Amino acid sequence: MTRALFIIDVQNDFTEGGALGVDGGAAVAAGITRHLAAHRDDYALVVASRDWHSGENDNGGHFATDAAPDFVDTWPPHCVAGTSGAEYHPDLDVAAIDVHIRKGQGVPAYSIFEGTDDAGATIGEVLTRHGITEVDVVGIATDYCVRASALDALEHGQHVRVLTGLVAGVAAASSEAALAELGHAGAEIAGADAAGRADAAGRADAAGSDAAGSPS
Numbered sequence: 001m002t003r004a005l006f007i008i009d010v011q012n013d014f015t016e017g018g019a020l021g022v023d024g025g026a027a028v029a030a031g032i033t034r035h036l037a038a039h040r041d042d043y044a045l046v047v048a049s050r051d052w053h054s055g056e057n058d059n060g061g062h063f064a065t066d067a068a069p070d071f072v073d074t075w076p077p078h079c080v081a082g083t084s085g086a087e088y089h090p091d092l093d094v095a096a097i098d099v100h101i102r103k104g105q106g107v108p109a110y111s112i113f114e115g116t117d118d119a120g121a122t123i124g125e126v127l128t129r130h131g132i133t134e135v136d137v138v139g140i141a142t143d144y145c146v147r148a149s150a151l152d153a154l155e156h157g158q159h160v161r162v163l164t165g166l167v168a169g170v171a172a173a174s175s176e177a178a179l180a181e182l183g184h185a186g187a188e189i190a191g192a193d194a195a196g197r198a199d200a201a202g203r204a205d206a207a208g209s210d211a212a213g214s215p216s
Helices: 025-042 123-129 142-155 172-185 194-213
Strands: 003-008 045-051 099-103 134-140 159-168 188-190
Touching: 003 025, 003 142, 025 134, 025 159, 045 123, 045 142, 099 123, 134 142, 142 159, 142 172, 159 172, 172 188
Parallel strands: 003 045, 003 134, 045 099, 134 159, 159 188
Antiparallel strands: none
């Protein structure tokens, strides 16, 4: 098995009531937990990223301090390290996570590939170490960090699926554009149950092969 699950930024500040909360964020957290309860065995590795920004500076211009945020390149302070806003949403089952990636530590960062794990390894190094060749991507926000992480996974040579039932975006139009861009780039845009369907199809194919090769 060579598939990993990327859980992107399912944090309190990106869900309803947070500093940059998106509609449907809490539902995504709960949906990912249900997905893992049903399909954890489909993944060799489960990786979750979090923004983990410095509270002592503007994080390389990422936080708007001298002017109003433009919500493109500059943002209100969010996901400051050590605050409740930076923690995973309580409806996300963190017990199922193998690797935790922190990104944006003093600098802007959207992609999971811009962060490191607790030992300082990049996600690219983690994927190579575990022989991962396929990645399912879920989380927040479709039009920003999910998009950036999926594009970088493609660049890393992964076969990428975005599970559309388990993502939430800032805006409908930009989320649709992001999914279209990812599809054109080579990602598979799939429903949340794609992992289960693929796994069932693989078992059926294997069973058929065994039956065909078995003596009657």
